Amino acid sequence: MNGAIALSRIFEAPVRAMRRDPQIAVIVAVGVVIGYLSLSPTLMLFYGSFLSKPLGVPGDLTLAHYVHAYTDPLTYQLLLNSFVFATGSSILATLLAAILAWIAIRTNAPFKKLFELTAIIPNIFPPVMLAVSWTVLLSPRTGLINRLLMELFNLENAPLNVYSLGGMIFVEALITTPLAFLIVSASLYSMDSSLEESARVAGSNNLQVAWRITFPVIRPALLAAAMLNFVRAIESFETPAIIALPARIEVFTTKIYREAIGAFPPNQNLAATYAVSLLAITMVFVYFYRRLTVSSERYVTVTGRGYRPNVIDLGKWRYAASAVAGAILLLIVVFPFIVLVYVSFITYVHVPGVKTWELLTLDNYRTNLTDARTYRALQNSLFLAVGGATLCMLLAALTAWVTTKTKATGRSIIEALTFIPWAFPGTALAIGLLWTYVYVPLPIYGTLWILFIAYITRFLPYGLRTMTSTIIQIHDDLQDASSACGAGFLTTFRRVLLPLLRPGFIAGWIILATIYLREFSTSVFLYSPGSEPLGPLLYHFYVDGNLGPMCSLAIVVSIICVILIGVAKKIATVGHQLEGR
Amino acid sequence: MKDRIRGTLEFLLIACLVAALSSVQALAQQANVEAGKKEGKVVVYGSVVPQAMEGLHQAFKKKYGIDVEYWRGSSTQVSERALTEWRAGKPGFDVVEANRGVQLIMKADGLFAKYVPPAAEKFPSQFREKDALITPWRVLPISILYNTELVKAADLPKTFDDLLNPKWHGKISIPDPTRHTTTAQFLWNLRRPEFKGDKWLDYVKALAKQNPILVESLAPVTTTIIKGEAPVGVTYIKYIKQYKGPVTYIPMDKYLTDPNYLSLSAKSSRANAAKLYIDFACTPDGQKEIAEDGEFVLAPGIFPPIKDAEKVAPRMVFMDNPSEDEFKKLMSVTFREIFFAK
Numbered sequence: 060m061n062g063a064i065a066l067s068r069i070f071e072a073p074v075r076a077m078r079r080d081p082q083i084a085v086i087v088a089v090g091v092v093i094g095y096l097s098l099s100p101t102l103m104l105f106y107g108s109f110l111s112k113p114l115g116v117p118g119d120l121t122l123a124h125y126v127h128a129y130t131d132p133l134t135y136q137l138l139l140n141s142f143v144f145a146t147g148s149s150i151l152a153t154l155l156a157a158i159l160a161w162i163a164i165r166t167n168a169p170f171k172k173l174f175e176l177t178a179i180i181p182n183i184f185p186p187v188m189l190a191v192s193w194t195v196l197l198s199p200r201t202g203l204i205n206r207l208l209m210e211l212f213n214l215e216n217a218p219l220n221v222y223s224l225g226g227m228i229f230v231e232a233l234i235t236t237p238l239a240f241l242i243v244s245a246s247l248y249s250m251d252s253s254l255e256e257s258a259r260v261a262g263s264n265n266l267q268v269a270w271r272i273t274f275p276v277i278r279p280a281l282l283a284a285a286m287l288n289f290v291r292a293i294e295s296f297e298t299p300a301i302i303a304l305p306a307r308i309e310v311f312t313t314k315i316y317r318e319a320i321g322a323f324p325p326n327q328n329l330a331a332t333y334a335v336s337l338l339a340i341t342m343v344f345v346y347f348y349r350r351l352t353v354s355s356e357r358y359v360t361v362t363g364r365g366y367r368p369n370v371i372d373l374g375k376w377r378y379a380a381s382a383v384a385g386a387i388l389l390l391i392v393v394f395p396f397i398v399l400v401y402v403s404f405i406t407y408v409h410v411p412g413v414k415t416w417e418l419l420t421l422d423n424y425r426t427n428l429t430d431a432r433t434y435r436a437l438q439n440s441l442f443l444a445v446g447g448a449t450l451c452m453l454l455a456a457l458t459a460w461v462t463t464k465t466k467a468t469g470r471s472i473i474e475a476l477t478f479i480p481w482a483f484p485g486t487a488l489a490i491g492l493l494w495t496y497v498y499v500p501l502p503i504y505g506t507l508w509i510l511f512i513a514y515i516t517r518f519l520p521y522g523l524r525t526m527t528s529t530i531i532q533i534h535d536d537l538q539d540a541s542s543a544c545g546a547g548f549l550t551t552f553r554r555v556l557l558p559l560l561r562p563g564f565i566a567g568w569i570i571l572a573t574i575y576l577r578e579f580s581t582s583v584f585l586y587s588p589g590s591e592p593l594g595p596l597l598y599h600f601y602v603d604g605n606l607g608p609m610c611s612l613a614i615v616v617s618i619i620c621v622i623l624i625g626v627a628k629k630i631a632t633v634g635h636q637l638e639g640r
Numbered sequence: 641m642k643d644r645i646r647g648t649l650e651f652l653l654i655a656c657l658v659a660a661l662s663s664v665q666a667l668a669q670q671a672n673v674e675a676g677k678k679e680g681k682v683v684v685y686g687s688v689v690p691q692a693m694e695g696l697h698q699a700f701k702k703k704y705g706i707d708v709e710y711w712r713g714s715s716t717q718v719s720e721r722a723l724t725e726w727r728a729g730k731p732g733f734d735v736v737e738a739n740r741g742v743q744l745i746m747k748a749d750g751l752f753a754k755y756v757p758p759a760a761e762k763f764p765s766q767f768r769e770k771d772a773l774i775t776p777w778r779v780l781p782i783s784i785l786y787n788t789e790l791v792k793a794a795d796l797p798k799t800f801d802d803l804l805n806p807k808w809h810g811k812i813s814i815p816d817p818t819r820h821t822t823t824a825q826f827l828w829n830l831r832r833p834e835f836k837g838d839k840w841l842d843y844v845k846a847l848a849k850q851n852p853i854l855v856e857s858l859a860p861v862t863t864t865i866i867k868g869e870a871p872v873g874v875t876y877i878k879y880i881k882q883y884k885g886p887v888t889y890i891p892m893d894k895y896l897t898d899p900n901y902l903s904l905s906a907k908s909s910r911a912n913a914a915k916l917y918i919d920f921a922c923t924p925d926g927q928k929e930i931a932e933d934g935e936f937v938l939a940p941g942i943f944p945p946i947k948d949a950e951k952v953a954p955r956m957v958f959m960d961n962p963s964e965d966e967f968k969k970l971m972s973v974t975f976r977e978i979f980f981a982k
Binding site: 199304327407603 | 733867884971
C-alpha cells in the first residue's frame with residue numbers, strides 16, 4: 060500500500076504536467092516507443108549472444124559463443140567474403156548509377172526522361188526475384204545468356220557463372236543501382252551549374268567539365284551512395300540466399316541464417332553472436348554515412364534557389380550516351396523482367412525453342428489464384444503494407460516533430476535512438492526480436508504482430524527521412540498562430556501540421572508500403588505458418604523448385620505495388636481537393 | 641473367510657482400476673469428431689511439397705469440414721521450427737510430419753502425445769512404434785534421377801558408383817549435407833553392408849570431389865535436373881511425379897529409404913482435429929490421395945502412378961538413424977570438412 064502511494068507520488072508531478080500540456084505526453088510517448096523499438100531487440104540480441112542455453116531455455120551468461128565464433132577460421136573467411144562482396148557491389152552500383160544519372164539528368168541524350176523513369180522501376184520488384192532472374196540468365200550450364208554466347212561464339216563451356224563471388228557482386232550491384240541512382244540524381248539536380256559554366260567559358264570540353272567540376276561537386280553524394288550500398292549489401296540476404304549456397308560461399312547473413320534456421324540443430328546463440336558482429340560493422344558505416352549526409356538530407360528541400368542544371372550538349376555522342384544508359388537499364392530492368400514474364404508462362408524452365416510453344420501455360424497464375432497459402436500470404440503482406448506503413452509514418456511524423464520542432468529536454472536522446480534502426484541489419488534485427496518476444500509475456504511471438512513491429516522498427520528511418528525534410532520547411536509561426544487562436548497541441552497537429560505534411564507523408568508511405576509488400580530478409584526469420592508474408596513465400600517457392608508460381612506471384616506483387624502507389628497518389632489528390640473547398 | 645472376501649474385493653478393485661484406466665487411455669486416443677469439427681482447423685508442419693498434399697487436404701476437408709493450415713519445410717526446417725517454438729513455450733503446430741531421424745529427436749524433447757490412429761493398425765508390423773508417439777504413414781525411396789532429354793541411354797549411371805565417373809564432374813545435384821538432415825543421414829547410411837560398408841566415407845569424399853551442385857533440400861534437386869543445370873542428381877523417386885518436366889529415375893537393386901511419420905503435438909489446442917487428420921492420412925482413402933500425387937505409402941496394395949513402383953517396394957532398405965550428437969558431428973564437422981574444404 061505504502062509502495063503504491065510512494066509510486067503515485069513519484070508520478071504525480073509528471074502526470075499533472077502532461078494533463079496541463081498534452082505536448083509533453085506526446086513527447087514522452089514518442090520517447091518511450093522509439094526507446095522500446097530500438098533498445099529491446101538490441102539488448103536482447105546481446106543477451107542471446109551471451110546466454111549459455113538455446114532460445115527459451117534458462118541458462119547462464121557465457122563468452123563461449125564469441126570464443127567459438129572467433130576461434131573458427133571460417134569466421135575470418137566469411138568476414139573477408141562479406142567485405143569483398145559489399146565493397147565490390149557498392150562500387151559497381153555507384154558507378155552504374157552515376158553514369159546513368161549523369162546521362163539522364165545532365166545531357167541531351169535521346170530518351171533521357173524515359174531512362175530516369177525506368178531506373179526506379181526495380182523498386183517494385185521483389186529483390187529475391189531479381190536474384191532468381193539472374194540465375195536463370197547466367198547459370199553456367201543452362202543460363203539463357205550463356206547459351207546464347209555459346210551458340211554465337213561456338214564455345215564449349217559457358218563463359219559466365221553467376222554462382223561465384225563475382226556473380227554475387229554483379230547481381231547485388233544491379234539490385235542496388237536504383238537506390239544509388241536516387242541519391243546521385245538528387246545531387247545532380249540540386250547542384251549549382253554556374254561552376255560548370257565558368258569552366259566551359261574557360262575552355263574546358265564536356266569531359267573535362269564532368270571530371271574536374273561535376274565529379275568533385277557530387278563526390279559527397281557518390282560517397283554517400285557507395286556507403287549506403289555497402290551497408291545494404293553487407294546486410295543483404297536475398298542475393299546470398301539464392302547464389303551463395305550453390306557457389307559454396309559463406310557471408311555474414313548466410314551464416315546467421317545457417318545457425319538460426321538452416322542448421323541442425325539450430326544455434327540461435329551463435330546466430331546472435333554473428334548478428335552482433337554484423338550490427339557493429341553496419342553501425343560504423345551508417346555513422347559515417349549519417350555524418351556525410353545529415354545536413355544535406357535535412358535542408359535539401361529548403362535551399363529554394365531553384366537551380367536548373369544546364370543540359371550538356373553531347374553532339375553526335377548523345378546517341379552513344381543513350382546506348383550506354385539503355386544497356387544499364389537492360390541489365391537492371393529489362394532482362395530480369397523478361398525472365399519473370401517468360402518463366403511465369405511456362406511449365407518448366409528450359410532454353411527457349413520450338414517446344415516452348417507446347418509448354419506455354421496459365422497454370423502458374425491459376426495456382427496463385429486458388430492456393431490458400433498464397434492467398435493468406437497476400438492478405439498478410441497487404442495488411443503489413445497498408446497498416447504498417449500508415450502507423451510507421453504517423454510515428455515518423457511525431458518523431459520528426461519532436462526532434463525538429465520542440466525544445467524538449469530528451470529530444471537529443473530520441474534522435475540518438477533513431478540511429479539504431481538505421482544501422483540494424485534485417486537479419487540481426489530479426490534475431491534480436493526473436494530473443495525479445497520469446498521472453499516478453501505478450502502474445503506476439505509467432506504472430507503477424509512480430510513482423511509488424513519488425514517492419515516499423517527497421518524502416519522507421521525511411522519515414523523519418525521524408526518527414527524530417529518536410530516538417531523542417533514548416534515555419535514555427537503557423538504553429539504559434541494556431542496556439543494563439545486557442546488551439547491545443549492535438550488540434551494544431553491535426554488541423555495545421557498534418558495537412559502541410561501530407562506530401563511528405565504520402566511519399567514516405569509509398570516507399571514503406573512497397574518495401575513492406577516485398578520484404579524478405581527480416582520476415583524469413585520471424586514469420587510463422589499462418590503469418591507468412593509474400594517475401595518468405597516467394598523464397599519457399601524457389602527452394603521447392605516451383606519457379607513458375609514464384610515468377611507469376613512476383614508479377615502479381617509488382618502490379619499490387621503499382622496499384623498501391625496509384626491509390627496513395629489518388630488519396631493525396633482527393634485530400635488536397637477537399638481541403639480546397 | 642475374511643481373507644477370501646478381502647482378496648476378492650482387492651481383485652475386483654484392481655480389475656475395476658485396470659478397466660477404468662484402459663478405457664480412459666482408449667478414450668484419450670480416440671478423436672471426437674464433433675469436437676474436431678468445432679476446433680475448425682488443424683495446423684500441420686510437414687515436409688511434403690504443398691502440391692502433393694492438396695488432394696489429401698481437400699478430401700479431409702470434404703469429409704470433416706476441417707481446414708488444414710499447412711506449412712512446408714524440409715525435415716530439417718520442420719524440426720528446427722517445431723523445436724524452437726516448443727522450447728520457447730509457444731508451439732504453433734498440432735501435427736508434425738517429417739522423417740524418422742528428426743522425429744526421434746523431437747520425440748526425445750517431449751514434443752509429442754501418444755496416439756495410435758485406428759487406420760494405421762493395418763500397416764506392416766515393422767512400422768509399429770511401441771510408445772505410440774509417432775505414426776508412420778509413407779516411405780521415400782531414394783535413387784538417381786536424370787534429365788531424359790540431356791542424358792543418353794548409353795550414358796546412364798546405373799549405380800551410385802557410376803556417379804564418380806569424371807564425365808559427371810560438376811553435373812550432379814545433391815542437397816547440402818551440412819544443412820539437410822536427410823542427406824546427411826543418406827550419406828551416413830551408405831556404410832551399410834548392402835552399399836559401401838567401411839568405405840562409405842571414401843565414397844562421400846570422392847562424391848564431393850565431383851563438385852556437385854549443392855541445393856537446400858531434396859525437392860530442388862529435381863528442378864535443377866529439369867532445368868539441366870545438373871543432368872543427374874540424388875533425390876526421392878516420387879519427385880518425378882510431383883514436378884513437371886523431362887525427368888525420371890534409375891531402377892536399382894536396393895533403395896535407401898526414408899520412412900516418414902506423423903506426430904501429435906503434446907500441447908495441441910486442437911487435439912481432436914489433429915487426431916482426425918492423422919487418422920485420415922492413414923486410411924486407404926487418405927493413402928490413395930497422396931499416392932496419386934506420387935507418394936509411396938504403407939497401406940498394402942496402394943502404389944503411386946510411377947513406372948514399376950510395385951517393384952521398388954520390395955527393394956527398399958530403411959535407413960538407420962543417427963543420434964542428435966551424431967547428426968551434429970556429421971553435419972557440422974565431417975561433411976563440412978569434406979564438402980566445403982578449399
